[in-house]
Amino acid sequence: MTIANAAWAAALLVAGGAAAMAADISAPTGEIRGLEEDGLNIYQGIPYAEAPTGDRRWAAPVAKAPFAEPFEATSLGAECVQKAVFWRPGSPASTDEDCLSLTVYAPAGTDGPLPVFVGFHGGGSVNGSKTDWDPRRLAADGNVVVTVNYRLGVTGFFAMPELAGDDNLGGNYGDLDRTEALRWVQRNISAFGGDPGKVTIAGQSAGARGVCFQLASPEAAGLFHGAIIQSGPGCAAHTIAQAAPGWEDLIRVAGCADAPDRLACMRDLSPAELIDAQGSSDYASRTIIGGNGLPGVMDDLFAAGEFNRVPVIIGNTRNERRAFTYEANDLMIQPVTMAKFEAYVRDGYPDRADTVLERYSDDAQRAPGLALANLASDERMCTTTGTMQALSMHVPVHVFEFRDETAPGRPYMVIPSSFPIGSGHSAELPYLYGSLITGELDGSQMATGKAMRGYWSALSEGDGLEDWPTYSAAAPKRMLFLENGATEVISEAQFMAEHNCDLVLGDAD
Incomplete structure (x- = not known):
């Protein structure tokens, strides 16, 4: 646990709170062991996809195989590849690509299926982690909450022409990671007391753009039932032509422009070399239009009704x-x-x-x-x-x-x-x-906060929003x-x- 996250976790625990072993979970993905803290069962760092390394770098996520042994969900796991930044004090840089994990917060002792929240952190699509949120209050309100890591920067949003294979993914690997996490939720969340028929996805800033993608993506059809877009930079995406100069410059800076096999050259680079090239080039992390994941301009798809139709909360802060x-x-x-x-x-x-x-x-x-x-x-x-x-x-x-x-x-x-x-x-x-x-x-x-969480919790329930026109x-x-x-x-x-x-x-x- 980083200094920042340790401080936040300590701040949220009430006086006298202590961690104990939570009830073991038997889910389709396997047996999972977590911790109980102040009435919540917390299962940290659960991998939902195989490590995106080697040939899986810049490929669609592959669902994690079921655990052969009980998984000890008592540590956070790695953050996805990124540089350290000032706004995440105590959080160091990461060069670990084996980072596709999630954390589940669930009220202990619940009798019935509860609404589910799946949260996507912000950070410009180049920084951040599931640990940037510690949504214990939202869980204590009667929700099962899942926070998700997804690939960032050049490891998550990169579409060089050599990657345009049969799956034609468009380079949106970080977005497809979030879709895979939603599939994991559908398969497994019942074991944690969650209702797979009442899943709300929520994202803030760059995470809000991720929610836009899930709304627009045929890949995410049927995986959620409400969507919350907070302080997003708009549901914007770029064409291949718009994004190409940036990734071509990154390939040049990385020293692979003249390689006989540019893709192999890029895959041979270490994560540290990739993020150094990212920072020294004109590359920008962008959602790309095209492929199975995103068939068109998102706002155009929304206007035409060609999206995953669920109720939506959307908004900003007054002084963004x-x-x-x-x-x-x-x-x-x-x-x-x-x-x-x-x-x-x-x-x-x-x-x-x-x-x-x-x-x-x-x-x-x-x-x-x-x-x-x-x-x-x-x-x-x-x-x-x-x-x-x-x-x-x-x-x-x-x-x-x-x-x-x-x-x-x-x-x-x-x-x-x-x-x-x-x-x-x-x-x-x-x-x-x-x-x-x-x-x-x-x-x-x-x-x-209580008033806002009440409305947020009501979205997938279908009632409780009557006084919000x-x-x-x-x-x-x-x-x-x-x-x-x-x-x-x-x-x-x-x-x-x-x-x-x-x-x-x-x-x-």
């Missing part, structure tokens, strides 16, 4: 870009100056710069960084409607915005910020799934999650006004 603005400026001990903010506006809005500067002048007087962060957040929020509009034509869609401005900061935020981070990117995670924060959630924050073209509405468990429903017009969308999108007079 504040954390990123802090990371790029204050964290580098270079707070945003008024000159930098004005230059950003004049470069991005040459035809209406004075109007934009005036609209954000109050923020700029408080702190130029606040003005930049709020403008960047509005730019993000004003362009998020396409996916929800497309989905809402065919399935119930519930749209939210997280607005608890008291949300706690994260341990990497060691340099005081010149402006409040508040409901920045990932601010809702500790309320819902558990993630490392500075300190503990207070009573008001716990109340908001669905989003539609005729009546687009959003639910706001506020301090102390309060909620408010607003219209799309109010949302657009509060985010200055007329100005950001160029519709202002």
